[in-house]
Amino acid sequence: MKEVSRIIKFTALLMPLLFAILLASCDQPSNGGSQQDNSYTVVYDKNAGDAAGTMADSVFTIGSLQKLQTNTFSRTIPAGSPFGYAFAGWALSADGSPEYADGEVCDFSASAGTTVTLYAVWKEYPVIYPIPQGNISQQSNNYAQVRVPNNNNTAFAHFAIFYRIYVSDQLLADTGYGKASQYSTINTYLAQDYNSVAPYIDSTTLVNQNWDYNFRNRPAYLDSGTGYCYLALEGANIDNVLSSSVLGTTITFSFPSNPSQNERPSMTIGSQSPYFLRRSDNNSLNTPKPGYDFINYDDLWNPQYINPQFSADVVNSGNMVGGNRYTYAAMFIVAVGIDTSTYSNIYSTPSLVGVFLLPDPQ
Numbered sequence: 001m002k003e004v005s006r007i008i009k010f011t012a013l014l015m016p017l018l019f020a021i022l023l024a025s026c027d028q029p030s031n032g033g034s035q036q037d038n039s040y041t042v043v044y045d046k047n048a049g050d051a052a053g054t055m056a057d058s059v060f061t062i063g064s065l066q067k068l069q070t071n072t073f074s075r076t077i078p079a080g081s082p083f084g085y086a087f088a089g090w091a092l093s094a095d096g097s098p099e100y101a102d103g104e105v106c107d108f109s110a111s112a113g114t115t116v117t118l119y120a121v122w123k124e125y126p127v128i129y130p131i132p133q134g135n136i137s138q139q140s141n142n143y144a145q146v147r148v149p150n151n152n153n154t155a156f157a158h159f160a161i162f163y164r165i166y167v168s169d170q171l172l173a174d175t176g177y178g179k180a181s182q183y184s185t186i187n188t189y190l191a192q193d194y195n196s197v198a199p200y201i202d203s204t205t206l207v208n209q210n211w212d213y214n215f216r217n218r219p220a221y222l223d224s225g226t227g228y229c230y231l232a233l234e235g236a237n238i239d240n241v242l243s244s245s246v247l248g249t250t251i252t253f254s255f256p257s258n259p260s261q262n263e264r265p266s267m268t269i270g271s272q273s274p275y276f277l278r279r280s281d282n283n284s285l286n287t288p289k290p291g292y293d294f295i296n297y298d299d300l301w302n303p304q305y306i307n308p309q310f311s312a313d314v315v316n317s318g319n320m321v322g323g324n325r326y327t328y329a330a331m332f333i334v335a336v337g338i339d340t341s342t343y344s345n346i347y348s349t350p351s352l353v354g355v356f357l358l359p360d361p362q
Contacts, residue, residue: 038062040059040060040108040116042116042118045118050075053074062112067103073087077207086123086208087120088122090102090118091119092116092118100118125339128156131147131335131351133202135147141172145253146250150248159246162211163231164218165327165328166328166329168186170186171357216229231277231280232280233267235275250270253354254266259359264294279292300325326357328355328358329355332352334348
């Protein structure tokens, strides 16, 4: 009995010690909590009340170089503003200059469990306004109207029209015009070109693009020597014609089905006399025989007459069968301005003027 009594007393003395050890062990971090001792958090701040988007935090390990996330924040162009905002990098303060680039590999040397906040830096750039796609209507395969708003700013210089001619074995009814789903029926390359531009039409975030470069460097495809070309006019400089004087007017495009010397594909500003449309080779207004009008001459599609020097604006279809050959001109309009800080051109987003059937010669 004395032995049992001693064991009970010993156990009674030992229990508080065991209990204290258990409590102490509960206060120690588990393997899952060790991350807090070896890491810190990087938070991405959009740093603008009108910025959209969200970005998840990054967890950095102390002493390790890691890659920052790519910015997914964006800012729309405020209505009526002459400036837009482009992401310029990350700063360590809300009013700081860019110190880190998108995806840069870095180590902030922060303490365990702390937070490093990176603030998006936004750079102003001048903008000019496109013609809203809703202001353009193509009623048939040979007629379209463009209502030009009177809302551009001092950076605006003129409008530019880019075109490309597509050869097809399909004559599309008037009801198919203006429907992107029909473009592949005309020419699969027309559909590809349109689909590459469509995301930018009326966009307020996909801005600040060099559309001179984008259009003129579209893929050559089969035997076409270049991308889109500049639309030209007979007897007039199109940059001067489409300058600020056209703001607030209506531009009408007409492709008569029975062209004559005095009635050819043309562009009319308001009630003025029409300007006849001319093709170009992107460098000059050379005029090879049988002409550079927007008319379905044999030199557009017949290998016997094609002159490669002057067919750079034409794309044949890769799946044509024998039979008649029809030609279509797709046209996009872009506002062009001058960035006075760099004296370089700036461009609005593009708008589709239309896809027109070139008339046969009479």
